[in-house]
Amino acid sequence: MSESLKEQRVNQPLLPTADQTVGPFFRVGLVYPGDRELVAPGTPGAIVLDGRVLDGESEPVPDAMIEIWQTDETGAIPRESGTRRRRPGSFSGFGRCETDPEGWYAFTTLEPAPVRAGAPAFFAVHVFARGLLAVLQTRIYLPDDEAALTADPLLASLPADRRATLVATRPGPGHVRHDIRLQGDGETVFLAFR
Amino acid sequence: MLAPCAEGGQREGMTTQAEISAEIAQLHGKPSTDPNWAPHRALTDYAPYRSSILRHPTKDLHLTDPETIELTSPAFGRRDVGEAESDLTTMSTGEPLGERMVVEGRLLDGEGRPVRGQLIEVWQANSAGRYRHKRDRHPAPLDPHFTGAGRTLTDDDGRYRFLTIKPGPYPWRNHVNAWRPAHIHFSVFGDAFTQRLVTQMYFPGDPLMPLDPIYQAIPDERARDGLIADYDHDLTSPEWALGYRWDIILTGSRKTWTEPEESDE
Numbered sequence: 398m399s400e401s402l403k404e405q406r407v408n409q410p411l412l413p414t415a416d417q418t419v420g421p422f423f424r425v426g427l428v429y430p431g432d433r434e435l436v437a438p439g440t441p442g443a444i445v446l447d448g449r450v451l452d453g454e455s456e457p458v459p460d461a462m463i464e465i466w467q468t469d470e471t472g473a474i475p476r477e478s479g480t481r482r483r484r485p486g487s488f489s490g491f492g493r494c495e496t497d498p499e500g501w502y503a504f505t506t507l508e509p510a511p512v513r514a515g516a517p518a519f520f521a522v523h524v525f526a527r528g529l530l531a532v533l534q535t536r537i538y539l540p541d542d543e544a545a546l547t548a549d550p551l552l553a554s555l556p557a558d559r560r561a562t563l564v565a566t567r568p569g570p571g572h573v574r575h576d577i578r579l580q581g582d583g584e585t586v587f588l589a590f591r
Numbered sequence: 592m593l594a595p596c597a598e599g600g601q602r603e604g605m606t607t608q609a610e611i612s613a614e615i616a617q618l619h620g621k622p623s624t625d626p627n628w629a630p631h632r633a634l635t636d637y638a639p640y641r642s643s644i645l646r647h648p649t650k651d652l653h654l655t656d657p658e659t660i661e662l663t664s665p666a667f668g669r670r671d672v673g674e675a676e677s678d679l680t681t682m683s684t685g686e687p688l689g690e691r692m693v694v695e696g697r698l699l700d701g702e703g704r705p706v707r708g709q710l711i712e713v714w715q716a717n718s719a720g721r722y723r724h725k726r727d728r729h730p731a732p733l734d735p736h737f738t739g740a741g742r743t744l745t746d747d748d749g750r751y752r753f754l755t756i757k758p759g760p761y762p763w764r765n766h767v768n769a770w771r772p773a774h775i776h777f778s779v780f781g782d783a784f785t786q787r788l789v790t791q792m793y794f795p796g797d798p799l800m801p802l803d804p805i806y807q808a809i810p811d812e813r814a815r816d817g818l819i820a821d822y823d824h825d826l827t828s829p830e831w832a833l834g835y836r837w838d839i840i841l842t843g844s845r846k847t848w849t850e851p852e853e854s855d856e
Contacts, residue, residue, distance in 0.1 A: 415814040415818060417633060426741075426776060464787075476666050481672065516658075559653075
C-alpha cells in the first residue's frame with residue numbers, strides 16, 4: 398500500500414473486504430454436527446423450518462447454504478455460546494444448513510418471538526451458494542400476526558407479490574415452510590441495510 | 592449453456608480462456624447497476640462465472656433499516672472453538688505435505704476498530720490442489736494428513752492466526768483449461784449479523800488471478816487488491832514457516848461506507 402493511501406485511511410473509513418463465493422466445497426469447512434438443530438428434535442416447542450432454494454429456472458440448488466439467526470421463544474436475543482458445539486437445554490439462536498440434492502434445507506428450532514410488542518416475528522437469513530458471488534440477506538417472517546405484518550416497515554414498503562416472498566407458510570402443526578428463489582418469477586426480496 | 596467438461600479432456604464448442612478473458616475485459620471496472628449494491632462487492636450478475644447465470648437476483652436489493660436481531664451476532668466461545676483448531680497441520684497423526692505457512696491478520700470494522708471474539712472459519716485445498724470433498728474430481732492426490740479446515744476466535748486486538756500449508760491451484764469446469772488461483776476460503780462473523788462475510792484470500796504474484804472470473808467479478812481494483820495477502824518476512828519463522836499477513840475489514844452498513852459524510856436516505 399502506498400504512503401498516500403495510508404494517510405488517506407487515517408480519516409476515511411477503510412474499504413471493506415469484498416465477498417467471494419463459498420464455492421462447491423464449503424462443506425469441508427462450514428458443515429458441522431448439529432449445525433441445523435438449534436434444539437434437539439423432540440424438544441418441547443420445537444418446530445421444523447424447511448424449504449427449497451431454487452434458481453432462475455425453478456430448478457433446485459443442491460449446493461446452497463442457509464444460515465438463520467433469531468430471537469428465542471420469549472423474544473430475547475440469545476447471548477449464549479454453544480453454536481458449533483450445542484449444549485443440551487441451551488439456545489444459541491444460530492443455525493446453518495446446506496441444501497440436499499433436491500435443494501431442501503431443514504432446521505429444527507424454536508419459534509422466534511418478536512423483540513417488542515406489535516412487531517412481527519422473523520428469522521434473519523443469509524444465503525450462500527456455489528455460483529453466488531456474494532452473500533444475500535433476507536428475512537423469513539412467521540405468517541401468524543397479520544396486524545404486526547401489516548405494520549412492519551419492510552413489508553409495508555413492498556408490493557403484495559414481493560411481500561409474499563418474505564412470509565412463510567404453515568403446512569401443519571410445528572412446521573414452517575419457506576422457499577427461497579434466487580431469480581425469476583417470485584424472486585425472493587433480498588436486502589441492503591441502511 | 593455450458594456442458595460439463597469430459598473427464599480430463601476438452602469438448603468441442605466449449606468456451607475458451609480467451610473468450611472468458613474477453614468477457615472479463617468487457618466488464619472490467621463496471622459497477623453494479625443496483626444502487627444499493629456497495630461498489631466494493633463482487634457482482635452476483637457476472638456471466639464469465641457461468642454458474643452465476645441462473646443464481647443471481649435480477650431485482651435490486653431492497654433498502655431497509657436493520658432490526659435489533661440483525662444488529663447483533665451469535666456469541667461464540669471457547670466451547671465452540673478449541674485453541675488447537677487454528678493449526679491445520681496437526682489435525683492428523685502425521686504432517687501434511689507442502690509449504691508450511693502462517694497467515695495472520697486482524698478483523699476490523701470500517702473505522703479500523705478491532706472486532707473481538709468473533710468466529711473465523713477457513714477451508715482450503717491441499718498442496719496438490721485437491722479438496723477433501725467427494726465431488727472434487729481433480730486427479731491430484733489427497734493428503735491423509737490434511738483435512739483443510741480450521742477455525743479460531745479473534746482476540747482482544749481482533750487478531751487471528753492460522754498455521755497451515757499453502758494450497759495449490761486447481762482446475763475447474765467453468766471453461767476449457769480453467770484454473771483457480773491458489774486461495775484460502777474465509778468465513779467471518781462481525782458484531783452485527785449484517786456484517787457477515789464469506790470470501791477468499793489470495794497470494795501475491797499469482798499469474799492465474801487475471802484469468803479468474805471469480806476474482807475478477809469484483810469491479811473495484813482496490814477491493815480486488817484487498818483480497819491479496821502480503822508476504823511478511825517478519826512473520827516468517829526461521830527454518831519453520833513462511834508468513835502472510837491479511838487484514839479483513841467489515842462494514843456495519845453495506846450501503847453507506849463510501850459516503851460517510853452523507854446522511855441516510
